[in-house]
Amino acid sequence: xxMYDFDSREREVDLPEHACRYCGIHSPSSxxxxxxPNCRKWFCNGRGNTxxxxxxxxxxxxxxxxxxxHSDSPLGETILECYNCGCRNVFLLxxxxxxxxxxVVLLCRDPCANASGLKDMNWDLSQxxxxxxxxxxxxxxxxxxxxxxxxxxxxxxxxxxxxxEELWKSNPESTLEDLEKPGxxxxxxPVMLRYEDAYQYQNIFGPLVKLEADYDKRMxxxxxxDGVVIRWDMGLNKKRVAHFLFPKADNELRxxxxxxxxxxxxxxxxxxxxxxxxxxxLTNEEVALELRNNQGVPVDQTHGFSVDFxxxxxxxxxxxxxxxxxxxxxxxxxxxxxxxxxxxxxxxQTLRPTLPKRFSAPGLPELNHSQVFAVKTVLQKSxxxxxxxxxxxxTVTSASIxxxxxxxxxxxxxxxxxxxxxxxxxTEKIHASGLKVVRLCAKSREAVNSPVEFLTLHYxxxxxxxxxxSELHKLQQLKDEQGELSSADEKRYKSLKRGAxxxxxxxxxxxxxxxxxxxxxxxxxxxxxxxxIDESTQATEPECLIPLILGAKQVILVGDHCQLGPVIxxxxxxxxxxxxxxxxxLVILGIKPIRLQVQYRMHPCLxxxxxxxxxxxxxxxxxxxxxxxxxxxxxxxxxxLYKGIDFPWxxxxxPMFFYYCLGQEEISASGTSYLNRxxxxxxxxxxxxxxxxxxxxxxxxxxTPYEGQRAYIVNYMQRTGSLRPQLYKEIEVASVDSFQGxxxxxxxxxxxxxxxxxxxxxxxxxxxxxxxxxxxxxxxxILGNPKVLSxxxxxxxxxxxxxxxxxxxxxxxxxxxxxxVQFSKPKKFFP
Amino acid sequence: EISVRLPNRHVSVAEDxxxxxxxxxxxxxSMESRRLEGRSQARxxxxxxxxxxxxxxxxxxxxxxxxxxxxxxxEGEGKEERKxxxxxxxxxxxxxxxxxxxxNLHIPADCSLAANxxxxxxxxxxx
Ligand SMILES: [Zn+2]
Ligand SMILES: [Zn+2]
Ligand SMILES: [Zn+2]
Numbered sequence: 019x020x021m022y023d024f025d026s027r028e029r030e031v032d033l034p035e036h037a038c039r040y041c042g043i044h045s046p047s048s049x050x051x052x053x054x055p056n057c058r059k060w061f062c063n064g065r066g067n068t069x070x071x072x073x074x075x076x077x078x079x080x081x082x083x084x085x086x087x088h089s090d091s092p093l094g095e096t097i098l099e100c101y102n103c104g105c106r107n108v109f110l111l112x113x114x115x116x117x118x119x120x121x122v123v124l125l126c127r128d129p130c131a132n133a134s135g136l137k138d139m140n141w142d143l144s145q146x147x148x149x150x151x152x153x154x155x156x157x158x159x160x161x162x163x164x165x166x167x168x169x170x171x172x173x174x175x176x177x178x179x180x181x182x183e184e185l186w187k188s189n190p191e192s193t194l195e196d197l198e199k200p201g202x203x204x205x206x207x208p209v210m211l212r213y214e215d216a217y218q219y220q221n222i223f224g225p226l227v228k229l230e231a232d233y234d235k236r237m238x239x240x241x242x243x244d245g246v247v248i249r250w251d252m253g254l255n256k257k258r259v260a261h262f263l264f265p266k267a268d269n270e271l272r273x274x275x276x277x278x279x280x281x282x283x284x285x286x287x288x289x290x291x292x293x294x295x296x297x298x299x300l301t302n303e304e305v306a307l308e309l310r311n312n313q314g315v316p317v318d319q320t321h322g323f324s325v326d327f328x329x330x331x332x333x334x335x336x337x338x339x340x341x342x343x344x345x346x347x348x349x350x351x352x353x354x355x356x357x358x359x360x361x362x363x364x365x366x367q368t369l370r371p372t373l374p375k376r377f378s379a380p381g382l383p384e385l386n387h388s389q390v391f392a393v394k395t396v397l398q399k400s401x402x403x404x405x406x407x408x409x410x411x412x413t414v415t416s417a418s419i420x421x422x423x424x425x426x427x428x429x430x431x432x433x434x435x436x437x438x439x440x441x442x443x444x445t446e447k448i449h450a451s452g453l454k455v456v457r458l459c460a461k462s463r464e465a466v467n468s469p470v471e472f473l474t475l476h477y478x479x480x481x482x483x484x485x486x487x488s489e490l491h492k493l494q495q496l497k498d499e500q501g502e503l504s505s506a507d508e509k510r511y512k513s514l515k516r517g518a519x520x521x522x523x524x525x526x527x528x529x530x531x532x533x534x535x536x537x538x539x540x541x542x543x544x545x546x547x548x549x550x551i552d553e554s555t556q557a558t559e560p561e562c563l564i565p566l567i568l569g570a571k572q573v574i575l576v577g578d579h580c581q582l583g584p585v586i587x588x589x590x591x592x593x594x595x596x597x598x599x600x601x602x603x604l605v606i607l608g609i610k611p612i613r614l615q616v617q618y619r620m621h622p623c624l625x626x627x628x629x630x631x632x633x634x635x636x637x638x639x640x641x642x643x644x645x646x647x648x649x650x651x652x653x654x655x656x657x658x659l660y661k662g663i664d665f666p667w668x669x670x671x672x673p674m675f676f677y678y679c680l681g682q683e684e685i686s687a688s689g690t691s692y693l694n695r696x697x698x699x700x701x702x703x704x705x706x707x708x709x710x711x712x713x714x715x716x717x718x719x720x721x722t723p724y725e726g727q728r729a730y731i732v733n734y735m736q737r738t739g740s741l742r743p744q745l746y747k748e749i750e751v752a753s754v755d756s757f758q759g760x761x762x763x764x765x766x767x768x769x770x771x772x773x774x775x776x777x778x779x780x781x782x783x784x785x786x787x788x789x790x791x792x793x794x795x796x797x798x799x800i801l802g803n804p805k806v807l808s809x810x811x812x813x814x815x816x817x818x819x820x821x822x823x824x825x826x827x828x829x830x831x832x833x834x835x836x837x838x839v840q841f842s843k844p845k846k847f848f849p
Numbered sequence: 850e851i852s853v854r855l856p857n858r859h860v861s862v863a864e865d866x867x868x869x870x871x872x873x874x875x876x877x878x879s880m881e882s883r884r885l886e887g888r889s890q891a892r893x894x895x896x897x898x899x900x901x902x903x904x905x906x907x908x909x910x911x912x913x914x915x916x917x918x919x920x921x922x923x924e925g926e927g928k929e930e931r932k933x934x935x936x937x938x939x940x941x942x943x944x945x946x947x948x949x950x951x952x953n954l955h956i957p958a959d960c961s962l963a964a965n966x967x968x969x970x971x972x973x974x975x976x
Pocket of ligand 1: 052053054057058059076077082
């Protein structure tokens, strides 16, 4: 009656299917089958040469959690699951005996075996015995193979197990023997500075993109969540929406709107149900998932759902396709751009356009001198890099450039950025200059809220109101009402829609989308001579290539290589150089970026160190008043600082200090991150002080490099803070990386690391420090251990800076005193 | 506690430590996901009655030393592997297609579940 499809895979000679994939042991009472859908491998409950039994090793390494016993085992073919709720996660299951009878039952730890979950008097909850004890299954449930058996079996070490599990992620049928084969452990070829031709470029980057894609796929597909509880809802478009909590693991999968998830319900064994949907909203850890199909949705059920991530290869496919086009299609970019991208020495190309009288664009703030210089230079060159340090008006400059490009009448301008947020911001500004702009969204994001929805292609198509489009309108209405159309109508609808989309796109001055979005089939027939990529330092090279190969002759890359680069998950690919942006490589090749030099974000005392350290002292402080007025805020810095905000800054006109915290770093509960309780306590005190002195929670940000500390601070403030928990809840606590590109009035930076012998981890990266130091407008408090941090040369400089400014302090918050702490000698010289 | 030690057991500390970390992470994550679920979870509908008809009322205790439990071992030299083991014959209550069933489950005396039952049983006999 079991419903497994046995696939006939090629097995090792002599061994039955149920032999342990590590060691070959195959006595039915000693083996267990992993029933993860794509895995279904057998393992024994022996430890062999490792500290945990083979099955536990596998479950942990592969992050699989469900098993079944062999049909010839004493219990017969049985899936281990909670008697009461059906939970199959073996890490949560345990036995509970009845009080009077010799009966046991398997229950999950929470809620079923929990006193509040189970009030039945027949069972003795106090005796709950976990299924897994000392890293193996209870030996009387799954027998430990005898010593002789283990000695006769294949000997496999922990390292070999790790490698084999790694291998299975790309090829589930690999065997131990495959580990010996050459090629498995080969490092990929690293990126270069110059490439002979686009084929060589593709040969280097192709495998790196593949590595990253494989890693991404593995990681996302292993993120199945079970026992998910659903709250059902119906969208305005009559589509079913499922709301549920999706807890995030340490620095792993980050869901974003538009991601695809598969929702499954197995509770009704005769009618298992599943459906794919798109994430349309994310609030904290609650996900809103719009289902693709309303049919058969078990809306009367709320418990026992599972959620899988549906991995899509689209973005990686588009990168690979772009590299191929770059190589085979001579018209993909101009000759000049081609040679420049490959790092060839070519004479810089100067254009002679008629320059405008005014470089600022209508509807946008007046440009300052370095911004004007940037716009002017861009117009005269085929390839420009613009470096925008924090708060220097990158987006306004980019929008002004786009405005001027359009005035040159060279066809439509393509504007991209790696992230949707950045694209939306830029779209808004370009729209403000009066240009006709279309924001192209991925189909999966059409239901996601966006501040520029009225500029999106799908919105514009829906709201075209000319008579010749009325047929499309009628069909659209019919589709909305009925959910679907007859196949003839659907065909007609699609062709009308395509036509309308083409019209809207052709009619635009500017098209905005993400870099990956530029590979959308709806753009495939369009050509763009002028392409601007904002935040290009956060994109990988192949990602940047996607918008460029649509015919680029004039390219503007905007970014800041002194801030964080693209996020690469696969260590191998990152090490080989995929994490280096095109912008960065071009800088190394000698193309000097134009730097925007006037910053409007930070109080002058806050910009001094970043300017001197990361920007050769070139940052000037803009006059904030004018900028503020333009944005409608009309508040001067002094007003903000001194009126109503009573905070004990050690030096009154310098709203910053480094607070000496002698705390201990600890490994977080998850075992993968760090936290520091002393710093968390201090952080709460400072936050409370800010709040009491009239600062709004939304004005405060807490930054920490570690997820463990982030979670701890969030929890600690709400639990311990003396004010209403809701106030603390509204304070954003986030990683440095997720704060990039944003700002707050007051920032508290908790450094966490505080040990004598190990390093300072994440804080070592100068670019991360730059981002951390440049997020606050008015006030910055750093919590850390100067003794430890000063070992790192850059931090040593920072500490000296605070000391010289008499802002390195210790003691209670209401009586801060200059700290006399001795710094350590920095390990090596910082350039 | 059962631990099988092989003479050539090679202990690699770094790997084991990492494994322990990963294991506790997995447990932690599993607990965490349940906890989150719990927040919005309505009361579970729990039917945990013991189906007396499925249990034979005869004593299922077998605490005498003489009971022979056959060990399943690899063919060949397994003859001397027949072991004497004392313990308790339990019934494992399960659901198959929503119907209650039981399976026999022998739990050795050194396991807390069996040990407690034996203690209780002896106490009852003394009374
Ligand atoms: Zn598995
Ligand atoms: Zn094994
Ligand atoms: Zn349960």
